[in-house]
Amino acid sequence: MNFNFKTISEFNDYFKDEKTCYEYLESQVWQGVPVCPHCATAKKPYKVKARGKFQDIPSYRCSERACGLPFTVRTDSIFEGSKVELRKWLQAAYEITISKKGISSYELATRIGVSQKTGWFINHRLRAMLTETNPEILSGTIEVDETFVGGLEKNKHVSKKVKRSPISRTLDEKIVTPKTVVLGLLQRDGKVRSFVVPNTQGVTLNPVMRANVETNSRIISDGWVPYKELQNDYSHVSVKGVIGSYITYGDQHTNNIEGYWSILKRGIIGTFHYVSPQHLQRYCNEFDHRYNNRLQPIDARFAESVKQFAGVRLKYRELTPNQPEPHRKLRYNKAK
Template identity: 40%
Template sequence: MTTNFKSLLQVLDFFKEEKTCIDYLAQQRWGATPSCPHCGNVSAYTTNRGYKCKAKECGKKFTVITGTTFENTKISLRLWFAAMYLCTAHKKGISSLQLSRDLNITQKTAWFLLHRIREMLAINNSEPLTGTVEVDETYVGGKKINKHKSVRAKLKDGTGYVNKTPIVAMLQRDGNIVTVVSPIANGETIKPFIYKHVAPGSTVITDGFGAYKGLDKTYTHEVVNHHQNEYVSEKGFHTNTIEGFWSQLKRGIIGIYHQVSPKHLHRYAHEFGYKYNTRKQLDTFRFSETVKLCNKKRLTYAQLIK
C-alpha cells in the first residue's frame, strides 16, 4: 500500500474509513504476515475481531493495535494518523491547543496524543556515532526574574544556568543526532552519555566547558573556546552544526510550546531529534516511518502524569 501525501487533506481523504487505517497499520507493522505480539509467532488465524496465535503454548487473541502505542485507544486511527502527520511535518512542532482545533478534539486529548507520538520518536541508536562528532549542552527554562514571586522564592540564586534543565546532544557530521536530558551538567553525568553513543577513536568537537576534560583519552578531542570569542578554531573545527539544532529546538519551545516542564522535556527533545535525523526525507516518508515505530511504545495516561 503506497502513499504519497503532500498535505493533511490528502491524508484525511486517503484514510476515510477505519478499515483502510487498520490495513495500512498492519502492512507497516507486519508486512504480509501477522506476527503475534505476545510470543512473536508469525502464524495466526484470522478471526472476526482480529487474529489468534497458532502456537499451542500461546493461543492468545490479538488485533493490529495490540502491543502498540494505539492499544486500548478510544480515538480512531484516522485521527491518530492525522495527528502524526501534523506533528512530524511541522518543523517547529504543533501545540496541543492548535491540534485540538485542527482535529476537533479536546486540548487534554490532543496533549495526550502528542506525548504518545513523541514517545514513539525516541531515538534508539543501535550503532554508535562515528567520524566527526559535535557534542554540546544547552539549558532549558525561563529566567528567574520572569517567574512568579512564589516560584522565585524557592529557586536558587546564581548564573543563568541555575534552575534550568540541561540537555546534552551528540551530532555526527552528515549523520544523526542523539539527545539526552541530564539531571545536572558535569563530567560525571555527561561523559558516560558520550562513551555510550560515540565510537572510540572518533573526533569529538566541544566547547571549553570543563565537563569535557579527559575525552582525549578515548577520542581525538578538539576544543573551540567560545569564551574567548572563538567560533572556528585554527584547525577549522567548530560546533556550528549542533548550534543550528539548538536554535530549532529553542524556537520550537519559545514560539510554539512556550513552556516545557523538566518532567516531559526528554520527549520534546526526541521530537526535534527525530525530525533532524529525517531532515532530508519527504513528509510522506517521515509519516510512514513514524507509523512503523508504534510497536512496544505504549504510554498510558497514568504513566504520563505520574
C-alpha cells in the same frame, strides 16, 4: 504498502476510513501474515468479526491453544487503550512529523477534533514512538555541546554565558543547576541526539559520550572542562569562545549543534511556551527525529515516524504520576 503523497489533502483522501488505516499499519509491521502480539506464535491466526463501532476493521484471534487471545494491529502498540480513532492518530503523526517546530496540544486538538487533554496525551505518546530504539553509535566528527532549557534567563543574551552561570546550591547542599541541562551530540553529515542530564559534570556527561560516540572519533566542543577527561578516548578539539563570538579554524566549530539548539529552543518558546522538566526528554526525542529526517520527502518522513508504533506503550498514569502539580512546570523565559 507504498503510499506516496505530497499534500495534507492527498493524505486525508487516502486515510479516509478506519479500515485503510488498519491495513496500512499491518503492511508496515507484518509481512502478509498477522502475528499475535501476546505470544508471537508462527501459527496463522483466525480472522474474527470486529467488535465495537467499526465492523470492517481487520481483527484476529490467536490460533495457539495456550494463548487464544483476540488482537488487532493496535494491540500492544502506541495506539492501544485509546478510544481515539486510528485515523486521528495517523493525522496527528502527520502533523507532528511535518510541522517545523512541533505542534501544541491545543492546536492538535483543534485540527483532529479531540479535547486538549487528549491532544496532549496523543502528542506525548507520539513522542515516545519517535524515540530511537536501536540508535547506532555516532562516529567521525562529532560536535558536542550542552544547553539549558527553562529557568531564569534574566541578564543573559548569549547562550554561552548562560552555561557558565554559577552552579547554585540548595539548602541540603545538593548541587543543582538553575535550568534543565540538555547534552547534544551531532555527527557531521549524520544524526543529532540530545539527552536531558542532571548536571554538566564530567561524571554525568562522559558516560553518555562513551555510550553514544565511537572511540577515536573526533570531538569538537567548546572547551567546557569535563570533556577534557575524554582526551584519551577521543581526539578532541576545543573551540574557545571569545566574548560571545567564536573564532573558527576551518571545520573546527560547533555551528551545527548551535543551529540545532536554536531550532529546539524556538520550538519550545514558540510552540510549547513551557515544558515540564519531567517531559523534556520526549520533546528532545521529537526534535531529534524531525531534524534527523528533515531532508526526506514528507511521505517518507511520515512512514519513518509511524514505523515504530508496535511494542511501544505509554500510559496516561506514567505521564502524570503526580498530577496535579503545576508548580513543577518551569516557564521558559525568552532571552531579551
